[in-house]
Amino acid sequence: MRLPAPARREQILDVSVQVFARRGFHSTSMNDVADAAGVTKPVLYQHFDSKQDLYLALLDEAGNRLRNSVTKAVAGAASGKEQTEMGFKAYFHWVAEDHDAFLLLFGSRASRDEESTAAIRRITAETAHAIAPLIAVDIDPEHQRVLAQGLVGLAEGVSRHLVERGESFDAEQLGQQIADLAWAGLRAVHRNP
Amino acid sequence: MRLPAPARREQILDVSVQVFARRGFHSTSMNDVADAAGVTKPVLYQHFDSKQDLYLALLDEAGNRLRNSVTKAVAGAASGKEQTEMGFKAYFHWVAEDHDAFLLLFGSRASRDEESTAAIRRITAETAHAIAPLIAVDIDPEHQRVLAQGLVGLAEGVSRHLVERGESFDAEQLGQQIADLAWAGLRAVHRNP
DNA sequence: TGGGGTTGTTACCCTGGGGTAACTGTTATG
DNA sequence: CATAACAGTTACCCCAGGGTAACAACCCCA
Numbered sequence: 156m157r158l159p160a161p162a163r164r165e166q167i168l169d170v171s172v173q174v175f176a177r178r179g180f181h182s183t184s185m186n187d188v189a190d191a192a193g194v195t196k197p198v199l200y201q202h203f204d205s206k207q208d209l210y211l212a213l214l215d216e217a218g219n220r221l222r223n224s225v226t227k228a229v230a231g232a233a234s235g236k237e238q239t240e241m242g243f244k245a246y247f248h249w250v251a252e253d254h255d256a257f258l259l260l261f262g263s264r265a266s267r268d269e270e271s272t273a274a275i276r277r278i279t280a281e282t283a284h285a286i287a288p289l290i291a292v293d294i295d296p297e298h299q300r301v302l303a304q305g306l307v308g309l310a311e312g313v314s315r316h317l318v319e320r321g322e323s324f325d326a327e328q329l330g331q332q333i334a335d336l337a338w339a340g341l342r343a344v345h346r347n348p
Numbered sequence: 349m350r351l352p353a354p355a356r357r358e359q360i361l362d363v364s365v366q367v368f369a370r371r372g373f374h375s376t377s378m379n380d381v382a383d384a385a386g387v388t389k390p391v392l393y394q395h396f397d398s399k400q401d402l403y404l405a406l407l408d409e410a411g412n413r414l415r416n417s418v419t420k421a422v423a424g425a426a427s428g429k430e431q432t433e434m435g436f437k438a439y440f441h442w443v444a445e446d447h448d449a450f451l452l453l454f455g456s457r458a459s460r461d462e463e464s465t466a467a468i469r470r471i472t473a474e475t476a477h478a479i480a481p482l483i484a485v486d487i488d489p490e491h492q493r494v495l496a497q498g499l500v501g502l503a504e505g506v507s508r509h510l511v512e513r514g515e516s517f518d519a520e521q522l523g524q525q526i527a528d529l530a531w532a533g534l535r536a537v538h539r540n541p
Numbered sequence: 542t543g544g545g546g547t548t549g550t551t552a553c554c555c556t557g558g559g560g561t562a563a564c565t566g567t568t569a570t571g
Numbered sequence: 572c573a574t575a576a577c578a579g580t581t582a583c584c585c586c587a588g589g590g591t592a593a594c595a596a597c598c599c600c601a
Contacts, residue, residue, distance in 0.1 A: 263465045268372070276456065311501050312498050316493075336533035340530060340536075343529060
């Protein structure tokens with residue numbers, strides 16, 4: 156089945172995010188990707204320079220979707236407490252919906268050579284950056300960053316636990332609970348500097 | 349320089365934990381390990397059946413050290429609050445001291461094929477298990493597990509942030525702060541079931 | 542001092558898999 | 572239709588790197 160170039164490119168991206176998410180970068184050969192796309196290897200190389208290139212494109216797209224949804228959610232809330240809630244809920248909604256993307260970025264099978272690591276780190280850092288304002292201003296900025304990173308890890312840990320076991324969950328409710336935990340925790344840290 | 353078998357084995361383990369921690373599983377060849385140990389490849393295969401086998405041995409050792417220190421710390425504390433503090437402090441002490449082991453298990457370059465993933469997951473699960481009792485008993489057990497996993501993720505996220513940037517930190521102080529956050533957070537979750 | 546066990550080396554095999562050259566259909570347009 | 576531009580395939584190259592067979596040095600003990 157023949158496809159025009161841009162459509163094929165999209166299809167390859169769609170298919171390969173699934174394949175890479177499930178089997179990991181190194182266990183997935185370009186032939187695997189090609190097979191999954193119902194096509195042969197050279198076609199892949201018409202659209203992407205290398206395996207790396209394809210993989211990085213995937214990471215980039217996934218990262219954007221994550222960043223967008225969290226940033227948007229936090230921006231649409233007024234109080235710090237509400238921001239926390241909206242942020243976590245958005246995160247868990249993204250995990251629930253963009254399942255494969257989550258595994259690609261944070262699943263235990265994620266690749267992580269020099270470049271991919273950098274890409275993923277950038278995404279985590281951006282997410283942490285979006286969360287940083289939640290944290291009381293009168294704390295040492297470096298320490299703020301550490302806490303933000305911790306909250307991201309919190310959400311990540313919970314998600315990985317659930318996703319890798321294939322358990323479904325209610326993003327709204329889970330987000331509320333984790334946000335409660337985070338918010339109360341942050342206020343406590345604030346009180347004991 | 350010749351060594352008796354058990355000593356050589358130890359030396360290989362010592363050296364390879366560093367190499368794997370820095371460059372990751374896939375980017376490290378057995379020749380790299382051999383070079384780092386000042387020896388040639390076949391020697392490695394006298395002590396380990398395969399690359400996998402060596403790597404799993406490393407994961408296992410690292411995991412044991414982590415589990416031991418956390419479990420011991422938690423066991424030596426009375427109140428829930430104190431357990432939380434001791435637990436997190438122990439975790440961060442381990443990170444600070446057993447630097448390479450942390451990267452091996454949780455660094456972004458960790459390998460993660462079928463078996464390694466399982467090994468690492470087991471360790472995380474065990475750590476979460478050690479933490480679970482901290483969480484109020486009147487919560488749905490499944491939910492308890494999720495929270496425990498989240499706390500592990502919290503510590504992991506903070507540590508990764510610090511370690512991968514090569515920043516040094518005061519384990520005692522950091523542990524105290526994160527424990528404050530976690531403890532206050534847990535009590536909040538408890539109040540809103 | 543010489544032979545058996547032990548430690549180590551050299552030199553190789555061999556497969557997986559990333560990447561490509563050269564060719565074959567297929568669609569659009571004058 | 573003819574032909575160019577495009578989509579796709581077959582068949583291959585090639586090498587990194589895991590793993591091993593065969594050989595060499597060394598050490599200990601009778």
